[in-house]
Amino acid sequence: MQVPTNKIPSDSTLLEGQKFGTFHGVFRPTLLTIIGVMLYLREGWLVGNAGLFGAILVILTAYLITGMTALSISSITSNTRVGAGGVFSLVSQSLGLEMGGAIGIPLFLAQGLSAAMYIHGFIEGWYFLYPEHYVYQPYIILILFTTAFLLVYVSTKLAFKVQLLVMLLIIGALLSMYAGAQETTRLNPEVWGSYSDTSFWGLFAVFFPAATGIMVGASMSGSLENPKKSIPIGTMGAWLPSLAIYLLAAVYYSMVATPEELRAVKTIGLEKSKWPQLVALGLICSCFTATLSSLAAAPRVLQALAEHKIVPGSGWLKREKNGEPHTAMLFTGAMVLVAALAGDLNTIARILTMFFLLTYLTINVVLFIEQSLNLISFRPEFRIPKIVPILGSVCCLTAIIVISPLTGLISISIIIALYIYLDRKQLETPWETVHSGLLVSIANWAAKKVCVSQNKAPKRSWKPDMMVPVENDTFFEGQFRLLKALCHPQGSVQAVGLVYDKDANSYLKNLEPLIHDMQKEDIFASTSTMQAKNYAVAISAAASVMNGSFFHPNTIFETVDYRSQEELESLIQIARNHNMAAILMARHQTSGLGRERTINLWVRDQSPDWKLDMKRANLDYAILLSYQLQKNWDADVRLLCVVEKEENKKVATQFLKSLMDVTRMTSNIKIHVSHGQFIEYLSTAPRADLNIFGVSHQVNRDMMLNLMKTSRSSCLFVMDSGNESALA
Numbered sequence: 001m002q003v004p005t006n007k008i009p010s011d012s013t014l015l016e017g018q019k020f021g022t023f024h025g026v027f028r029p030t031l032l033t034i035i036g037v038m039l040y041l042r043e044g045w046l047v048g049n050a051g052l053f054g055a056i057l058v059i060l061t062a063y064l065i066t067g068m069t070a071l072s073i074s075s076i077t078s079n080t081r082v083g084a085g086g087v088f089s090l091v092s093q094s095l096g097l098e099m100g101g102a103i104g105i106p107l108f109l110a111q112g113l114s115a116a117m118y119i120h121g122f123i124e125g126w127y128f129l130y131p132e133h134y135v136y137q138p139y140i141i142l143i144l145f146t147t148a149f150l151l152v153y154v155s156t157k158l159a160f161k162v163q164l165l166v167m168l169l170i171i172g173a174l175l176s177m178y179a180g181a182q183e184t185t186r187l188n189p190e191v192w193g194s195y196s197d198t199s200f201w202g203l204f205a206v207f208f209p210a211a212t213g214i215m216v217g218a219s220m221s222g223s224l225e226n227p228k229k230s231i232p233i234g235t236m237g238a239w240l241p242s243l244a245i246y247l248l249a250a251v252y253y254s255m256v257a258t259p260e261e262l263r264a265v266k267t268i269g270l271e272k273s274k275w276p277q278l279v280a281l282g283l284i285c286s287c288f289t290a291t292l293s294s295l296a297a298a299p300r301v302l303q304a305l306a307e308h309k310i311v312p313g314s315g316w317l318k319r320e321k322n323g324e325p326h327t328a329m330l331f332t333g334a335m336v337l338v339a340a341l342a343g344d345l346n347t348i349a350r351i352l353t354m355f356f357l358l359t360y361l362t363i364n365v366v367l368f369i370e371q372s373l374n375l376i377s378f379r380p381e382f383r384i385p386k387i388v389p390i391l392g393s394v395c396c397l398t399a400i401i402v403i404s405p406l407t408g409l410i411s412i413s414i415i416i417a418l419y420i421y422l423d424r425k426q427l428e429t430p431w432e433t434v435h436s437g438l439l440v441s442i443a444n445w446a447a448k449k450v451c452v453s454q455n456k457a458p459k460r461s462w463k464p465d466m467m468v469p470v471e472n473d474t475f476f477e478g479q480f481r482l483l484k485a486l487c488h489p490q491g492s493v494q495a496v497g498l499v500y501d502k503d504a505n506s507y508l509k510n511l512e513p514l515i516h517d518m519q520k521e522d523i524f525a526s527t528s529t530m531q532a533k534n535y536a537v538a539i540s541a542a543a544s545v546m547n548g549s550f551f552h553p554n555t556i557f558e559t560v561d562y563r564s565q566e567e568l569e570s571l572i573q574i575a576r577n578h579n580m581a582a583i584l585m586a587r588h589q590t591s592g593l594g595r596e597r598t599i600n601l602w603v604r605d606q607s608p609d610w611k612l613d614m615k616r617a618n619l620d621y622a623i624l625l626s627y628q629l630q631k632n633w634d635a636d637v638r639l640l641c642v643v644e645k646e647e648n649k650k651v652a653t654q655f656l657k658s659l660m661d662v663t664r665m666t667s668n669i670k671i672h673v674s675h676g677q678f679i680e681y682l683s684t685a686p687r688a689d690l691n692i693f694g695v696s697h698q699v700n701r702d703m704m705l706n707l708m709k710t711s712r713s714s715c716l717f718v719m720d721s722g723n724e725s726a727l728a
Contacts (some may be wrong), residue, residue, distance in 0.1 A: 025224045026234025028167065029293040033114075033213030034242040035170055036290045037121025037345070040283040041266050043246065044253040046207050048262025050200065051193035052254040056247060058204050063243045065399065066211040068392035069360040070239050071384045072367040073214070074232030079370070079380035079664065087363060088304050094366045097427040101310035102418040103362045106411070108301040110212075110355035112332050115294035116339035117209060117348040118287045119144055124345070125283035128267045128276070141340050148288060149333045152295045153326065166285040173282025174245070179274035181252050189254035197263060205403045206346050208353040210246065213290075214239060232382050295336065299328035308427060353403065354411050357396050364392035374489055376624060377460045377728040379664045459728040464491040464628065467546060467553035467580075469539055471498045473510040475559070479585070480514065482593060483557065484521055485632040486583075486625060492524040494553050496542045499531040535563075536570035543578045553580065554721060555621075560586040560708075565701045572699050572719065581621050581721035584695070586708035593714055594689030596633045600711075601626045601692045603641045603656065605678075607648045610655045622692050622718045623663055623726040629690065636668045638686060646675040663726045682710045691715045 020026075047055040076090045087107055092100025122144055127134055195203070214235050224230045249269075253262060256272040265271065273279045303325035306317035319327040339348065368389040370378050400408035464487050470476045476495055483493050495515060497508040511527055518525040530545075532538035539556070546552050556575050560568065568584065575582040587593075601622060630637050639656045643649055652673045660669055674681050693707065695717040708715045 020224050020230075021226075022230040022234045022237075026230045027237050028164070029289075029296075030213050030235060030238035031242060032166060032170070032286060033290045033293045034211060034238060035245060036210075036213075036286040037118055037124075037283070038207055038210030038349075039246065039249055040173075040269050040279065040286075041121055041124050041345070042206060042210070042349075043249050044257065044262045044268045045197075045266055046203050047193070047250055047253040048257075048259045049193050049195050049197050050203055051191050051259070052189040052250060053191050054193050054195075054200065054203075055250045055254075058200065058207055059243070059246050059250060061204060061395075061399075062208045062211040063239070063246075065208075065357070065360060065392065065395045066214050067239055067243075068388050068395070069363050070214045070235045072364050072389050072392060074236060074382045075380045075384050076363070076367055076370065077231045078228055078382040079378060080228075087359060088301055091362055091366055092308075094370060097308050097310065098419050098422040099362070101305060101308070101422045101427075102415045103359055104301060104305050105311065105418060106355045106415065107359045108298055108305065108332075109335075110352050110359065111294050111298035111301060112335050113339050113348055113352055113355075114209065114212070115148075115291045115298070115336045116343060117345060117352060118290040118294065119148075119336075119340045120343070120345040120348065122284055122287035122291070124266065125270075125280050125287065128270055128280045129284075138341060142337075144288070144291075145333070145337050145340060148291045148295060149329070149336075152292055153324070153329050153333075166289045169278075169282045169285045173273075173279040173286075176273040176275040176278045176282075177249075177252060177269060180272050181256055183274060184256045184272055186255045187258065189251070190259050193259060201399075201402045204399065205350045205353045207349075208399075209349045209356070211242075212352065212356045213242075213293075228381075295329070295332065299325045299332045302328040302332060309425075310422060310427065350403075354400065354407055357400050357403075358411055358415060361393055361396035361400070364389040364396065368393060373461075375461055376463055376490065376628065379627065381664060381667070459723065459725040462554075462624075462724050462728065463487075464555055464625070465553045466491065466493045466555050466557045466583075467542065468493060468495045468557045469498055469535075469542070470495050470508065470511060471562075472507045473514060475562075476511060476514055478587075479557075479559075480518065481596075482585070484518065484523055485596070485629055486557075487523055487628075488632055489522060491628075492526075492553075493518060494546065495525070495527040496538075496546075497527065497529040498535065498538045499529055500533065500538075535567050536574070539571055540574050540577075543574050543580065547578050554723060555581040555583055557583045557585070560584050560701055560704050560717070563701070565699075568699045568701055572697060575719065575721070576697060579721055579723065581724065582695075582719040583621075583625075584699070584704065584717040586704050586715040586717070588708055588712065588714045591689075591713055596689055597635050598686075598688040599626050599629055599633075599635050599637045599690050599692065600685070600688035601637060601639055602694075603639060603659070604694070605641065605643045605648070606652070606655065607643055607645065610648075610651045619694055619720075620724045620726045621720045622694050622716075623665065624724055625716065625718060626692055627665055630665075630668065635689075636670065637665070638670045638672055638688065640672045640685060641674075642678045642681045643673065643675050644677075649673050649675055679710065682707065685711070687711070688713055693717050695719050 043055070046058060050058060073087065073090070076094070080090070080093055088100050088104035091103050119141055123137060123140060126140060133140060198206075253269065257265075257268050262268055267280075270276045270279045270283070302311065303318055303320065305311045306314035306328065308314075311317060317328050317331060318325075367384075368386065371386045371389070400411070466483060466487060468476065468479070468483065487493055493515075495511060497511055499508070508529070515525045515527045528542075530538045530542045532541055543553075543556070556571060558568075558571055563571070572582055574580075603619065626637050629635055639660065641652050641656060643652050653671060656671045656673065660671075672686065674685075688711075691707070691711050691713055693715060695704075697719065699717075704715065704717055
């Protein structure tokens with residue numbers, strides 16, 4: 001077992017500049033953004049036009065789209081280290097900076113314009129308390145904007161602290177509405193409305209921004225302590241109670257006023273409450289904090305765009321002070337102020353709806369692509385069925401078309417134009433993307449039909465492609481199940497029949513039927529014959545020939561039992577010469593692979609330097625293989641380590657926990673750390689059906705066989721090639 005080559009960010013690097021936890025950074029701002037202006041000022045109007053059931057249908061449609069998108073965001077987030085910019089970061093890491101920028105710019109505009117919408121909500125609540133102030137609207141907007149902007153500009157953390165008080169006021173406002181309903185003569189709800197002011201989809205276009213607060217937490221990703229966990233938990237945690245509140249509010253509005261009153265008086269919810277001033281105060285405060293959330297989130301998206309030179313003036317916009325994107329805040333503030341002075345609530349809401357629907361459509365498409373590629377790099381801790389992003393995409397596209405086909409076409413054309421523009425800029429994406437994995441998967445499909453040339457696959461689309469030397473078809477038959485478990489579903493097996501004399505072919509007559517059986521098991525398998533004077537020459541020739549093929553193997557699989565020390569040394573050297581990995585199998589004669597339910601993955605003692613950014617040249621492939629076997633066997637995996645000194649057990653345990661976290665292997669994993677001598681502990685360690693060890697470029701046949709006998713189970717000894725990555 002050797003020390004790996006990949007560098008994992010240290011804890012200090014991961015935590016640098018990140019401040020907020022799940023509640024303060026995601027749940028609270030998301031919930032307060034959702035429970036705001038539409039609840040108090042437009043839901044009554046919605047019920048007055050659509051009736052109770054019609055309003056519920058609008059609400060459920062909006063929440064169905066945002067709910068499926070929230071699930072998609074949660075799944076994508078749990079599979080990657082989310083960078084600054086939230087959704088922009090997620091899309092960019094999957095489809096490249098070009099697509100990330102094309103959707104990130106509308107996302108920035110949408111979140112910025114959200115602040116303008118909340119300002120107008122604040123204004124309507126203010127007029128309820130002070131009707132005579134109507135003539136001072138521009139001045140009120142200017143004062144409100146200046147206060148909110150300065151608060152966010154000085155400190156986002158300070159701005160978010162204000163939200164705790166607002167949560168209490170909102171709870172009080174909701175209780176006041178409930179108490180008012182108890183004292184008001186209850187009317188029989190109108191089941192289906194007349195849609196006097198606009199159509200069903202017109203109502204949806206105005207109301208939909210009520211449910212779009214799910215983006216706030218994701219946009220704060222660069223300022224979260226642990227975005228991979230905080231975004232899914234906080235977003236879904238805010239989505240469910242907000243849905244319940246909107247549904248109950250629809251019932252409330254339908255019972256306290258007639259449809260005519262609901263359509264004519266936008267503040268009917270305030271007037272029918274027990275303490276109207278308290279509800280007005282809750283409305284004003286919720287709109288104010290939603291403005292704060294939008295003013296805090298939008299500049300971070302803009303700064304992330306500027307970091308990758310996607311927008312003009314990137315050198316200026318990416319500047320920050322004390323961890324705050326102050327220059328991006330200035331630009332965003334100017335845009336929000338102009339929109340607030342020039343627009344009205346309904347107009348801004350319709351524009352926001354189109355921008356958000358396009359963003360949600362992209363998010364669901366990204367997850368669908370990730371799931372469809374079925375690459376080993378896609379290992380989300382939060383898994384959802386494929387039907388979720390499919391329905392999310394269909395619903396978003398349908399809503400775009402039926403709301404306004406012309407506006408939808410213009411919006412999609414703008415995104416396509418942005419993509420073309422950014423593609424011509426030839427941006428340098430600093431990470432592997434699924435875009436490359438998509439191309440490789442298409443090439444893989446085409447390779448089964450025609451023979452063409454291929455470049456080396458990137459790490460995110462890496463998969464195990466085995467070259468298996470075969471002198472006797474019974475050997476291949478004995479390894480059939482293991483090879484299938486190692487390669488399914490995207491890997492491949494290329495069996496090479498080794499022929500040393502004219503009689504050797506008789507030992508390979510059943511190899512072709514076995515290959516056909518493997519193909520029936522949905523494994524891309526093939527076979528060929530290599531004639532040479534001895535084993536080493538045959539392996540070298542086969543590796544050289546296959547290295548130029550489309551689907552060239554990246555791993556040599558061999559058994560230890562029937563090979564000599566010299567042959568194993570030759571195999572390792574050949575693998576190194578051809579940039580290939582090697583897997584050496586020591587199969588226990590009596591236990592075989594046991595029940596195929598437990599796996600021991602051994603990590604060597606790293607003392608005294610236990611750091612996540614250290615090189616670990618021979619753990620990447622071993623980790624990936626353990627994940628493959630865990631998935632295909634439905635097995636439990638143990639991470640085991642033996643340290644010489646007892647005082648190193650604690651740091652070793654922490655190292656293994658961090659290793660599990662960054663490689664996203666957190667389910668059905670147990671950690672065992674002991675101290676003493678490795679070979680002594682091996683005989684008493686928890687027994688497994690298969691043990692996996694890393695090996696260096698120097699192999700020792702006797703030692704490997706001894707480890708197999710001592711552990712009383714079959715063993716895999718794995719040497720990395722350097723092309724695979726457990727972090728991808």
